[in-house]
Amino acid sequence: MNSNNKEITVVAFCCLYCAYAAADLAGSMRIQYPANVRIVRTPCTGRLEVEFFLKAFESGADGVLVAGCEEGSCHFKEGNLVAKRRVNYARKYLQESGLEPERLRMVNVSSAMARQLTDHIKDMVETVRKLGPSPLNKAKRRQQQEIKS
Amino acid sequence: MIVAERKTIPEIVDILKGHKNILVLGCGTCVTVCLAGGEREVSIMASALRIASRAQNLGFKVSELTIERQCDNIFIEQAAEAIEKADAVLSLGCGAGVQAIAERFAKKPVYAGLNTKFLGILEERGTWTEKCAQCGECVLAEYGGICPVTRCAKHLLNGPCGGSREDRCEVNPDRACAWQLIYKRLKDIGQLDRLEKISAPKKWGTSLSGGPRVIVREDHRI
Numbered sequence: 001m002n003s004n005n006k007e008i009t010v011v012a013f014c015c016l017y018c019a020y021a022a023a024d025l026a027g028s029m030r031i032q033y034p035a036n037v038r039i040v041r042t043p044c045t046g047r048l049e050v051e052f053f054l055k056a057f058e059s060g061a062d063g064v065l066v067a068g069c070e071e072g073s074c075h076f077k078e079g080n081l082v083a084k085r086r087v088n089y090a091r092k093y094l095q096e097s098g099l100e101p102e103r104l105r106m107v108n109v110s111s112a113m114a115r116q117l118t119d120h121i122k123d124m125v126e127t128v129r130k131l132g133p134s135p136l137n138k139a140k141r142r143q144q145q146e147i148k149s
Numbered sequence: 150m151i152v153a154e155r156k157t158i159p160e161i162v163d164i165l166k167g168h169k170n171i172l173v174l175g176c177g178t179c180v181t182v183c184l185a186g187g188e189r190e191v192s193i194m195a196s197a198l199r200i201a202s203r204a205q206n207l208g209f210k211v212s213e214l215t216i217e218r219q220c221d222n223i224f225i226e227q228a229a230e231a232i233e234k235a236d237a238v239l240s241l242g243c244g245a246g247v248q249a250i251a252e253r254f255a256k257k258p259v260y261a262g263l264n265t266k267f268l269g270i271l272e273e274r275g276t277w278t279e280k281c282a283q284c285g286e287c288v289l290a291e292y293g294g295i296c297p298v299t300r301c302a303k304h305l306l307n308g309p310c311g312g313s314r315e316d317r318c319e320v321n322p323d324r325a326c327a328w329q330l331i332y333k334r335l336k337d338i339g340q341l342d343r344l345e346k347i348s349a350p351k352k353w354g355t356s357l358s359g360g361p362r363v364i365v366r367e368d369h370r371i
Contacts, residue, residue, distance in 0.1 A: 049189070050193050051189065051192045051193050051196055054193060054196035054197060054200060055196055057200055058196055058199055058200060058203075093158065093193065093197045094200070096157050096158035096159055096197065096201075097158050097197045097198075097200040097201040097204060098200070098201055098204035098205050099200060099204060135203070135204040136200060136203040136204055
């Protein structure tokens with residue numbers, strides 16, 4: 001990830017029943033969204049554990065977006081509500097570890113909300129861009145530069 | 150079950166500063182059930198420490214392992230190789246687990262990653278409550294199975310104090326008045342007469358005030 005120093009990468013965990021379908025719809029509707037996003041299809045956002053988010057940052061993500069169904073509409077009844085609590089818990093860990101909690105965000109969309117999903121993605125990418133690349137990646141880049149020099 | 154809670158990452162980073170190879174060691178028993186130090190929490194803690202290390206340039210190399218029980222030498226043996234390789238161990242076991250590891254590996258720094266809180270039960274999903282203060286001389290039989298030593302804020306053996314409102318404790322209205330619970334329970338089981346007896350002052354010598362306690366079972370000794 002992040003071969004281009006100036007760019008950032010956002011991993012988007014998208015629920016199969018809503019956000020993933022919405023991303024698909026966005027494609028059909030020819031709606032553009034930033035190429036910085038890497039979509040990971042998940043069976044339900046309730047499948048996502050706190051360690052998934054942390055591992056994403058460890059692996060080089062500058063931001064993580066979790067996109068689940070609208071509250072009350074989860075295919076598995078309350079998976080998205082579980083995910084919301086886990087995202088909040090992971091944000092605490094990020095803050096304690098020295099990363100901005102704003103780098104992790106959860107949004108809710110339905111499968112018909114392609115426009116809203118792309119707006120959420122744009123907003124997330126913009127937020128992460130303002131925060132700059134993750135300090136983890138900065139350190140990695142510094143190490144790489146040191147090796148080169 | 151022993152209930153514990155994790156320390157914060159800045160606290161742990163402060164404890165671990167100066168070490169390089171760190172083993173985060175989990176325990177598969179009580180702290181797994183209270184979601185503080187099991188395999189999953191070890192994975193989260195290790196990830197968070199790696200993130201903190203890279204973000205703050207701390208130079209940690211974090212590995213992870215969870216054994217069945219940290220307070221038992223037979224299980225500790227399974228972690229021996231990983232512990233020997235590490236510069237320091239961050240134990241996510243309870244206080245007993247941390248000390249068992251430290252005693253077994255005399256020259257290895259072993260640190261606690263959790264704050265061991267109390268002996269309690271899972272009240273509802275995500276909520277644990279204290280039920281036993283390990284006073285060393287159980288009085289539950291006298292109080293309908295509700296412990297006044299643990300659950301009454303004033304530890305009254307001859308309650309109630311008179312300060313409760315409705316069925317709430319005056320010290321903390323979020324808590325139920327233990328004596329209200331004791332009265333109701335004894336009434337339900339037809340043993341209200343137990344409350345007519347005045348309890349003598351408790352012998353606290355059986356509690357922690359006498360230093361660490363030891364139980365010896367001669368029939369089990371070799």
